[in-house]
Amino acid sequence: MLLLGTAAAALLMLPPATGQAATGLRDVVLVGNSVSGSVSFLDGHTFANLGSFNVIPDLAQRLAAMNPVERAAYAIVRQQEGGDRFADDVYLSPDGRTLYVSRGNLDDVVAFDLAGRTMRWRHQVAGFKADHAALSPDGTRLIVSATTVARAEVLDTATGALVASVATGTYPHANDYSADGSRIYNSSIGITALPRVLDFAKGDKLVTVIDAHTFAVLRTYRFAEGIRPAVFTPDGTTMYAQLSYLNGFVEYNLVTGRITRTVPMPFSPAGQALSP
Numbered sequence: 001m002l003l004l005g006t007a008a009a010a011l012l013m014l015p016p017a018t019g020q021a022a023t024g025l026r027d028v029v030l031v032g033n034s035v036s037g038s039v040s041f042l043d044g045h046t047f048a049n050l051g052s053f054n055v056i057p058d059l060a061q062r063l064a065a066m067n068p069v070e071r072a073a074y075a076i077v078r079q080q081e082g083g084d085r086f087a088d089d090v091y092l093s094p095d096g097r098t099l100y101v102s103r104g105n106l107d108d109v110v111a112f113d114l115a116g117r118t119m120r121w122r123h124q125v126a127g128f129k130a131d132h133a134a135l136s137p138d139g140t141r142l143i144v145s146a147t148t149v150a151r152a153e154v155l156d157t158a159t160g161a162l163v164a165s166v167a168t169g170t171y172p173h174a175n176d177y178s179a180d181g182s183r184i185y186n187s188s189i190g191i192t193a194l195p196r197v198l199d200f201a202k203g204d205k206l207v208t209v210i211d212a213h214t215f216a217v218l219r220t221y222r223f224a225e226g227i228r229p230a231v232f233t234p235d236g237t238t239m240y241a242q243l244s245y246l247n248g249f250v251e252y253n254l255v256t257g258r259i260t261r262t263v264p265m266p267f268s269p270a271g272q273a274l275s276p
Helices: 059-065 068-081 196-201
Strands: 002-011 025-033 038-043 049-054 089-092 098-103 108-113 118-124 130-135 141-146 151-156 162-167 172-177 183-188 205-211 217-223 227-232 238-243 248-253 258-264
Touching (some): 025 089, 089 130, 098 130, 141 172, 141 183, 151 172, 162 205, 172 227, 183 227, 205 227
Antiparallel strands (some): 002 025, 025 038, 038 049, 089 098, 098 108, 172 183, 183 205, 227 238, 238 248
């Protein structure tokens, strides 16, 4: 699975392109390669592949350190995810010097010094799976979903220390900062291992709104299905989200807490030919 992230700049130890500043900084696009456990750096303008960075240099060590319960959980998560997922989300610090990676199946978050190609810190996430993450606009906090314990963990990006742990819906998934950086939206998808006929048993599918400074829960929105990718308008009044089992998206009023529009998307011929 490929996960795409963008960053303003990165210190890549590569010669800068014509017209770029002599600082060694350049615009890049990050692609997290989940199976290989690497991050590819693409030029932010030409999309040429600049090289890759190994984000699982300690894989053998991590696997060897697992106790029998952790190893069994690792195998179960790996089976449910359809294989290895070592780069669930990737971010760069604002100065482009540090790469942060949520390593899903390894249940941790790590920070790498790009210039030195060394691991700065590692944080073990509660439960058995780390999921999507978000970096605060000022780069000082990283929030990551601890899927199996229904929590969102807030980390100090300088040290990897746990700053806060916030209750969420069942199987928290995405994290998104508001445009002004004052709120965090955590979206949960429910227990994905269960089939649709057992939707009632999947748990709470919520959007949890968190104060980005105090990490107090400000409000929750309940949905009938899991909340998949979502975007939030800059004024904080509207969310557009794709929901589980919906081939389309909804427009959701964050003031009234109601769906205002459901927009179905057309199936391709290949999609129409699929059977359940």
